[in-house]
Amino acid sequence: MAAKKSKKVMVALVQMRCGAKPEANLAKVVSAIGQAVKKGAKIICLQELFKTSYFCQTEDTKNFKLAEKIPGPTTDVLQQIAKTRKVVIVASLFEKRTQGVFHNTAVVIDADGSIAGKYRKMHIPDDPHFYEKFYFTPGDLGFKTVKTKYADIGVCICWDQWFPEAARLTALSGAQILFYPTAIGWLSSEKPSSCVAQHSAWETIQRSHAIANGVFVAAVNRVGVEKDITFWGQSFVADPSGKVITRASTKKEEILYVECNLSKIDEQRQSWPFLRDRRIDAYDALLKRVDDEG
Amino acid sequence: MAAKKSKKVMVALVQMRCGAKPEANLAKVVSAIGQAVKKGAKIICLQELFKTSYFCQTEDTKNFKLAEKIPGPTTDVLQQIAKTRKVVIVASLFEKRTQGVFHNTAVVIDADGSIAGKYRKMHIPDDPHFYEKFYFTPGDLGFKTVKTKYADIGVCICWDQWFPEAARLTALSGAQILFYPTAIGWLSSEKPSSCVAQHSAWETIQRSHAIANGVFVAAVNRVGVEKDITFWGQSFVADPSGKVITRASTKKEEILYVECNLSKIDEQRQSWPFLRDRRIDAYDALLKRVDDEG
Numbered sequence: 132m133a134a135k136k137s138k139k140v141m142v143a144l145v146q147m148r149c150g151a152k153p154e155a156n157l158a159k160v161v162s163a164i165g166q167a168v169k170k171g172a173k174i175i176c177l178q179e180l181f182k183t184s185y186f187c188q189t190e191d192t193k194n195f196k197l198a199e200k201i202p203g204p205t206t207d208v209l210q211q212i213a214k215t216r217k218v219v220i221v222a223s224l225f226e227k228r229t230q231g232v233f234h235n236t237a238v239v240i241d242a243d244g245s246i247a248g249k250y251r252k253m254h255i256p257d258d259p260h261f262y263e264k265f266y267f268t269p270g271d272l273g274f275k276t277v278k279t280k281y282a283d284i285g286v287c288i289c290w291d292q293w294f295p296e297a298a299r300l301t302a303l304s305g306a307q308i309l310f311y312p313t314a315i316g317w318l319s320s321e322k323p324s325s326c327v328a329q330h331s332a333w334e335t336i337q338r339s340h341a342i343a344n345g346v347f348v349a350a351v352n353r354v355g356v357e358k359d360i361t362f363w364g365q366s367f368v369a370d371p372s373g374k375v376i377t378r379a380s381t382k383k384e385e386i387l388y389v390e391c392n393l394s395k396i397d398e399q400r401q402s403w404p405f406l407r408d409r410r411i412d413a414y415d416a417l418l419k420r421v422d423d424e425g
Numbered sequence: 426m427a428a429k430k431s432k433k434v435m436v437a438l439v440q441m442r443c444g445a446k447p448e449a450n451l452a453k454v455v456s457a458i459g460q461a462v463k464k465g466a467k468i469i470c471l472q473e474l475f476k477t478s479y480f481c482q483t484e485d486t487k488n489f490k491l492a493e494k495i496p497g498p499t500t501d502v503l504q505q506i507a508k509t510r511k512v513v514i515v516a517s518l519f520e521k522r523t524q525g526v527f528h529n530t531a532v533v534i535d536a537d538g539s540i541a542g543k544y545r546k547m548h549i550p551d552d553p554h555f556y557e558k559f560y561f562t563p564g565d566l567g568f569k570t571v572k573t574k575y576a577d578i579g580v581c582i583c584w585d586q587w588f589p590e591a592a593r594l595t596a597l598s599g600a601q602i603l604f605y606p607t608a609i610g611w612l613s614s615e616k617p618s619s620c621v622a623q624h625s626a627w628e629t630i631q632r633s634h635a636i637a638n639g640v641f642v643a644a645v646n647r648v649g650v651e652k653d654i655t656f657w658g659q660s661f662v663a664d665p666s667g668k669v670i671t672r673a674s675t676k677k678e679e680i681l682y683v684e685c686n687l688s689k690i691d692e693q694r695q696s697w698p699f700l701r702d703r704r705i706d707a708y709d710a711l712l713k714r715v716d717d718e719g
Contacts (some may be wrong), residue, residue, distance in 0.1 A: 166578030254702045266537030273707055293699050295637050296708050303716040332636045332667045341587050341637065342626045375627045405587050408548045409714065413567050414590050417711050422597040 138394045141307065142347075143172035145181070146366040146379045147357040148355035152183045153155050153197065157205060161212065166214045167386055173242075173281040178351045178366075179289050179312040180235070183225065190265040192422040198227035202246060206238055214244025219279045221286055223312035228253070228268075235267040237286040237312055238275040248277030253297060256290040257263045260359050262319055263290070274300035282307050284394060289313045292333070292350065296417065298340035303406075307393050309340060311350040312372055316362035334375070342373035347391045347399040354382055371399035432688045434575045436602065436641075437466035438681040439475070440660040440673045444472070447476045447491065451499060455506065461680055463480055464511045467536075467575040470515040472645045472660075473583050473606040474529070477519065482652050484559040489676040492521035496540060500532055508538025513573045515580055517606035519543070522562075529561040530604055531580040544570030547591060550584040554612055554653050557584070568594035576601050576687060583607045586627070586644065590711065592634035597700075603634060606642040610656035616700035624657055636667035639694040641685045663691035706715050 147423050149156050160181055166173050180186075182205060186194040200203060205224055213220045226236035234253035251270030255263045274297055283304030288348045291297040292311050301309055315333060317326045317401045320334050339350040347370060354364040366387040367378040380389045400406060439457045443450050449585035454475055461469050474480075476499060480488040493499060499518055507514045513536050529546035545564030549557045568591055570577050579600030580669060585591040586605050595603055609627060612621045636643040641664060648658040662674040662683040673681045710716045 184558055193635060253704045256702065258696075258698075273501070274710075276515065282685050283560065284481055290702070293637060293697065294703065295633070296703065299589065299715065300708065300710050303710060303713065305715075305717065328668055330713045334666055335629055336636045339589070342630045345585065356719060372622055373629055374473045402552075403587065404552075406427055406715070408550065408584070409588065409590065410547050410563070411714055413547060414594065414599060414711055416568075416594050417590060418705050420598065420705055421599075421700070423599065 139390055139392050140174060140306055141170070141172045142368065142389050142391055143170065143175045144348055144351035144366045144368070145175065145348055146176050146354055146364055146387065147178065147181070147384045148353055149181060149184050149353060149357070151184055154169060154249070156362055161208065162353035163386055164212055164216070164218070165218065168218055170388055172218065174219040174221070174284065174308070175349050176277070176310045176349060177207065177223060177312060178353045179223045179314040180225055181223060184347070185314050185360060185362070186355070187266055188260045188261050188360065190247050190262045193264065195233060198225040198233050201236060201238055201249065207244065210240050210244045210246070213240040213242060217242045219281055221284070221310050221312065223288060229421050231345060233329050234269050234270060235263065235288055239279060239284065242280040248275065250286045250288070252273065252288040252291060254294055255288045263320055274304060275376065276301065276305040284308045284310060284389070286312070289315060292337050295340065298344055302344035302346050306346060307396055308347040308349055308391060311337065311348070313350055313352040313354055314362060316360040319359050319361070330365060331370045334365070334367065338369045338373040338375065339399060341369040341371055345371045345403070345405070345406060347371060349389070371396050375378055395417065428691065434468060434664065434685050435464070435466045435467045436643055436683050437461035437641055437684055438466070438645035438660045438662070438673070439469065439471050439646055439656055440648055440681060441472065441678045443478050443647060443651070444562040445477060445478055450476050451502065453715055455502065457680055458510070458512070458514065459581070459662065461677060461682070462512055464682055466512065466682060468573070468578065468602070470519060470604045470643060470645050471606060472647045473490055473517045473608040474519055474670040475517060476484055478651050479647070479654060481557050481560055481607050482554045482654065484556050486602055488560065489521070489527060492519040492527050495520050495530060495532055495543065496717040500534065500540065504534050504538045504540065505535040507568040511536045513575055515578070515604050515606065517582060519681055525699045526562050527560055528564060529557065529582055531582055533573060533578065533580060542569065542582045544582070546582040548588055555665060557693060568598060570595065570599040574625070576685070577601045578604060580604045580606070586631050591635065592638055596638035596640050600640060602641040602643060602685060605631065607641070607644055607646040608656060613653050613655070624659060628659070628661065632669065635663040635665055637699060639665045639690055639697070639699070641665060643683070648678060665690050678684045
């Protein structure tokens with residue numbers, strides 16, 4: 132008897148530059164999806180906020196006009212493609228939920244064109260040139276797995292990647308692959324040694340999510356220079372042992388293809404059974420900000 | 426006004442072989458501590474179960490006679506040294522708590538010779554050749570920070586290192602340095618590529634604890650071949666950015682010295698303020714085994 136879901140699934144990550152014109156960025160994405168489909172990709176993940184330049188470098192109310200409803204014009208386009216091409220698409224969008232409430236949201240569109248799930252970025256950064264707290268209300272949908280035709284997947288977004296809790300919760304809810312649409316880069320003021328250290332920390336902590344949870348981790352980051360940020364690309368996929376199985380360049384637009392063998396999750400978790408041994412009776416203080424009550 | 430605690434503290438990790446005779450292993454440790462003191466070390470961490478061979482390769486009730494009370498004969502020796510030499514010692518011991526209840530325990534001895542704190546290994550492994558569930562009752566003291574003369578430190582032990590929860594909880598309780606006494610190695614049946622992957626995962630996940638929490642991480646592992654295990658050494662210290670600042674060899678007995686500048690913790694956590702942004706309102710499911718209730 133054939134299993135309901137194939138154990139192998141080809142994933143594609145679309146690493147690209149974004150220009151000032153949303154329609155041009157969307158057209159580029161549509162073209163990339165077409166290419167990826169031809170190569171046999173079944174789940175295609177787009178980078179964070181692919182439709183716009185990274186507008187969070189300044190706090191400007193004018194940028195709110197870049198937001199859109201979900202479902203809305205962009206999901207309409209992508210749903211049509213997903214249905215026609217029978218692929219899953221993970222799309223990161225600037226969501227206008229209601230007047231004055233905006234989210235940094237990822238939509239999972241299943242291979243039949245339906246919206247199978249939605250994730251609203253839970254951890255919102257606010258650092259020089261990454262003024263996201265101005266734009267994005269923190270997510271309120273929690274950390275969830277979306278069952279799709281090809282795999283059970285979770286999506287976290289950029290800053291979420293620094294939080295082991297986010298990866299753990301998403302994996303515990305059943306995700307086989309964690310996707311991280313991302314927009315991270317170096318500031319023009321930073322020293323080369325600092326740049327290397329930052330990238331290393333970024334890749335390391337995401338590899339650690341694969342290791343701790345025995346899941347695939349797929350991060351897709353933008354490239355190109357926008358104002359003060361040089362987005363560092365280097366999209367990658369780590370297998371459930373934490374090994375980087377493919378990594379994109381720092382500067383080029385490219386589509387990264389990886390065949391993920393989901394049976395590797397069983398193998399890994401049976402060899403290193405961390406989930407068996409979690410001390411859930413002793414983790415209460417994870418719900419505190421700091422455990423300073425003595 | 427001088428700060429109460431110096432911002433810089435020299436840490437020493439004692440990576441060694443263990444023989445069959447506990448007294449000989451203890452004598453070796455005493456000698457190593459003497460050397461480390463001469464080099465200026467203020468906090469000296471010993472490897473997991475340094476007093477014995479790694480007896481958990483078989484399940485044999487005879488091994489319970491290797492356990493001892495805490496305080497007991499070994500802590501008596503180490504407390505005397507700590508007091509005389511004015512150093513902090515982190516010592517991993519096989520604790521006999523009462524008849525039939527044994528723990529894998531780390532004792533923190535302060536520079537005045539007092540026992541400042543105790544940690545009982547919370548996550549107990551059980552894998553081929555690592556039959557620890559037979560010997561060790563899971564710890565019941567939780568994840569805590571011990572304030573010592575030179576730094577506020579946390580201790581987790583070996584298998585704990587694979588659990589982001591353990592590192593997070595210990596850091597949230599105030600630890601500036603996380604120590605991981607360890608006994609990990611390759612089985613003689615394993616392929617070289619698997620050995621490389623395992624070591625990489627081991628170092629990666631511990632580096633990730635430094636990154637996620639903005640703390641120093643210091644792991645000290647044994648070397649040498651004991652029955653079917655080749656302990657892989659490679660004790661290391663990572664700074665709060667996750668950078669490995671020093672790493673020992675795979676085979677040699679050596680003492681690793683690292684000066685940890687604790688002010689780097691402020692610097693790191695202010696640049697990457699993950700602790701500010703944790704979504705403690707959304708982490709409840711971390712207290713579940715698996716989040717499979719839909």
